[in-house]
Amino acid sequence: MTTAGPGLRERKKQATRTHIAAVATRLFVEQGFEATTIAQIAERAEVAKMTVTNYFALKEDLLFDRAPEIIALLADAVAERAAGSTPEQAVAAVYRRRLEERWPALAFVGLEFARTVEASPALRTRERTMMLEQEDALAAVLVAESDDEVPARVEAARLAGIFRVLYFEARRRVLAGEDSEAVVTALESACERIWSP
Amino acid sequence: MTTAGPGLRERKKQATRTHIAAVATRLFVEQGFEATTIAQIAERAEVAKMTVTNYFALKEDLLFDRAPEIIALLADAVAERAAGSTPEQAVAAVYRRRLEERWPALAFVGLEFARTVEASPALRTRERTMMLEQEDALAAVLVAESDDEVPARVEAARLAGIFRVLYFEARRRVLAGEDSEAVVTALESACERIWSP
């Protein structure tokens, strides 16, 4: 075959994965995380129970299927930043950019999603784990750039911490009933207070 | 009753709790976390399976029974710091103090413990969750002191991040086979590089 592209098998796999995650997400939102069983997800998605387990090592991963995007966000932004700019500037830039775009690519900000996560200890833990994975990814980039590992990791913790605080601030405001634009405005103001003075 | 003190009932409870945690820890170290079952722990500790579950909501908690000490460490140090000193100074002071004392009160630094935790994804996750709980506790103190919540949380993330980085740096060195004094020396040096310049 001349045009490489992903074959039928790979495309089907991705479709199955996405489909299962979508079905699971809807059930979690409707009935809650612990009230939904893997068997039920499998039935609704019309696959075997084992297929669900096969694609998603943990039940929690069904809701956080797009976690890799967030995990890589800061590390990529810093690794690909303009020459001469600091990691901090890169993080600030990527966050402000996301605010301008109203987070088009990330689904982790809706009210229903927020409620579902907050209602389940297991999902809250999974989300926080994701945040520390993001920090690890960023740390790997900074350590590679630096000649002193510990301070590089501290800087990664600080920058990822800023992102994390803003992330949960958004969550808090969404849950408080603020509309989308109000949340964005509040976050822009928070950025100012963090980075301006 | 004149002498208040904890009654017999409360003392027995604490003894049972400590005993179960000790038995579990030994089994985890000997055979690994996932290879050890709750039933086995109950048998060795000579209590009912349900009693173990009763004291420890999650299997992971059996190893991290003393997590509250670490969780409260920074928050307490900052809340009780000398008047006029900064939160950062309080965190630096409590960490340096622990180094001087060779961590007598905290058991989270031994080689066997380190190996046991590293070998189990569930325990690694539990440990990182603990670290974020520590950050939350510190954030609560800083937010109460501040008039602007978001920057206060960012500062909590930074300070807790420093502690976390040093904690895992200790882990890494212990696993690399360094002896206790070498680890302490390395951490003191790391503190200098973080806080001096």
Next chain:
DNA sequence: GGAAGAAATTAGGCTCGACCTACGAAAAGG
């Protein structure tokens, strides 16, 4: 275009962590 090979999916079953309920044992307080 068809057969051989590889990979994904399935059915069914198993272990074990987490939880529930009702009951019995032990301590605290009158």
Next chain:
DNA sequence: CCTTTTCGTAGGTCGAGCCTAATTTCTTCC
């Protein structure tokens, strides 16, 4: 001493995670 409250136990349910063997689905090479 007797009542009340709390703690621990026995036995059982539910579901997540995992294994195996068999079957279906795609790829590849003839």
